[in-house]
Amino acid sequence: MQSTPYGKGMAMPTITVRVLREAIGVFFRDRFNSDAVEEICVEMGLRPPEPPDDVAFKSKRAYVVERLQGQQLADLVTFAMRVDEEHDAPELRELIAQVGPVGVAGQPKNLIFAADGPKHQLVLSDAINNDIEVVANDQFCLVYDRPLDAGGLTWRQLTEWWAAREGLEAWTETAVSQNLYARLAQSLDNDAEKLILRRYSQRYVDNGPDIPALIPQVYLHYDPYTRRELGPKGSTLRRQRMDFLLLFPNRIRIVIELDGAQHYSDLETKRADPDRYAELVAEDRQLRLRGYEVYRFGGAELVNRASASALLDDFFAQLTARYHR
Template sequence: MDVEAFFSSGDGWSGPWVLDVGLVESLRFGPPAGRTDLDVAIALTRLLYDDFVAHGTNGQGRHLDDENVPVVMKAHRAVLERLALEPASWPFRTFDGPRGFGTYWRDNGMSGSWKARRDCIEQILGPTRDALEDLQELEYERRFTKGPSGSFKNLIFAADGAKPQIVLRDAVNNDVEIVRHADTCLVFTDPLPPHGLTWRQMVAWWTKNHEADADERTAASTLYRRLYRSLDSVPEQLVMRTYCARYAEKGGFELPALIPQVYLHYDPYTRQSGKQSGALHRQRMDFLLLAPDRSRIVLEVDGVQHYGRPNPPDEKGRVTWTAVPRLYSEMVAEDRRLRLAGYEIYRFGGWELTEPNGEHLLENFFTELLTRHQKPTL
C-alpha cells in the first residue's frame, strides 16, 4: 500500500497533497477493502517517518501539518494494537508549537545537528519498522508454505514451432533434457530470485544469452516479439498484449514477467528399456506469473476444444461442437491437482475475450491480481 492512498489529491511527492481525514480516521476501526492491517501499518509508518525526518532536516517534503499529524498518529496506534505490536511512544504530537518536534529538539540539545534529529525519529519508529518487517517475513513464509513444494529448476517455455520432446535424464536429481526441437523453445535456468521473476530480470537473461550487444529497451522489444510468436490463439494474444502494455508504464519493468506456453509440470515414467530416463507427458500452461509474494499463478485461456469435439461439417461447411464430459473432467481434475500443489489458477473462456469488452475485462483483472500479489515495502 502506497502512502499516496491516504491523500485525496496530489501529483507525486512534489505536488500538493490533501490528507483524506475521513479515510485515515476510519483506519482506527479496520483496514479499507482489499487491504490488511499490515499493509496499512507499513504505509502509515513510512508516512510518519518521512514527514518527521523532513521537518527535522531541510524542512521540505512534508505532506502533513500540525492539524492532521495527531489524526495519523491515532490511526497508527490503533492499527499497531490490532497487530499486537507495541505502539510508538511519541514525546511530541505536532511539528511546531509547545508540543511540537521543534520544541523537543531544542530542549534536548539537537538544534545544531540534523543527524541527531534523524536519530531521534529512528529511535521512536525504528522498533516499529523492524517489527513490521518481521511480520512481513512471517507472512511471506506462511504464503510460501502453501505454495508449490520443491524448488524452481527448469522453466521451458514459448515454443514457436514443433513442440519440444522432453525426457527425464536423472530421476534422483530431477534433471530434464530436451531431446527434440530444442531450437523452438526457450529455457530459463538462472537462479530464481526469492520474490518472483520480473520483466527486467527476464530481459537481462535474454540479453546475456541471446542479444549481448543490445541495450535494455531493444532487448525487451525483441524478447516480447519472440514470446508473442509462441501464442496459439487470438484470445491468448489479447492476454499478452494487455498485460505487457504495463511494461511501458512507470516501474513497468519491475512487474512480474508474463511467461507464455510454459512446460513446467511433468509426470515422468520410465522407459521399458530400464534406463533412468523416460519421456515426459507435457502439461503445458498458457501463462505463468512468478509473483513477488512468492505465489505461482497460472492463467489458462480455454477454447471450445478444452471441453468439446468437432462434428463433421454440415452441408454449408459449418462445424458444430459436441460437449465431451470426459474432457471437462480431465481439465478440472488437473486444476485440483495444481491447487493442491499450491498454485493459483485463473481460467478465461476464449469467447469472453473476443467480446468488445474483453480488453477492459483483462485490464481490471490484472490490476486486481497485481494488487493482491504485490510485495509490501516500507
C-alpha cells in the same frame, strides 16, 4: 459457529515467517522430550543446526527454530501441516488457517516455455539432482537456466537473460524487450492469447520492468512420448502446458488459461463433453491443492477487442493488488 477471539471489525493478525516458525518451535518444546525432538526433525528432513551441537538439550524450541531458518512461508506451512497430520497440532492448524494463500512450496528449477515448433526431447543429465537437458528440437522452445527463487521472475530478469542468451548486450533495454516480446508472441496460437500477452506487456511500459513477467506456454507436466507414439490405446498427461504463468514473490504462482471450445466439447461433434470438462476441473483442483492459483477466461469474453482490452486491464490491476505485495 466457532467463536473467534477477534472482535467485530478487528483485523486478523498477520502470520509471518517468524510467527509460524516460533509456533512450531513452541509446539515441539511442549509436546516432546529432547531425544524425540531430534529424532522427529531428522525424520522430517530438517537440516542440522550449525554448528551441530546438543542445542536440543539446552532449548528444544531454539533447536527446532534454528533448523527452520531460511525456509519461506510456503515451506513452513507445508511443514506445519505435516506436523499436524502426524502429531495432531491444533494450535498450528489454527495458525495455518489464518495464513491464506502462501504459494507453492519448494524451489522452482526448470522453466521451459514459449514452444513454437515440434515437441522438444528431454533427458535427465543428472537423475539424482533432477537436472534436465533438452537434446532435440531445442530451437523451438526456451529454457530459462538462471536460478529461480522465492522472489519470482520479473520482466527485467527475463530480458537480461534474453540479452545474454542472444548476444544482445549492446542493444538498448527497449530493443531487447521488443525482441523478446516478438519471440514470446510466436508461441501463441490465436488472437485472444496474443491479446492477453499484449495487454499485460503494456504494464511493463506503464509500471517498469520490475514486475512479474507473463510467461506463455509453460510446461507443467512433460510426457516424452507423443500421442502418435503412444497409439490409440496409450495415454499421456493432459494439459502438459499452461497458457500463461506468472511467478510472483513469496512463491505465488498464477496460472492463466484461455478456454476455447476444445476445453468443454468434442472437437469432431462440436457437442458439449461432460467428461472432458470433468477432467479439466479435476486438474484445476489438483493445481490449487498444490498451491497454484488458476484463473480462466472464456474465449467468448475476448472476442471484442475493445471490451476485452478493458476487461484484461482491470483483471491484471486487481491481480497485482491482490498478490504483488
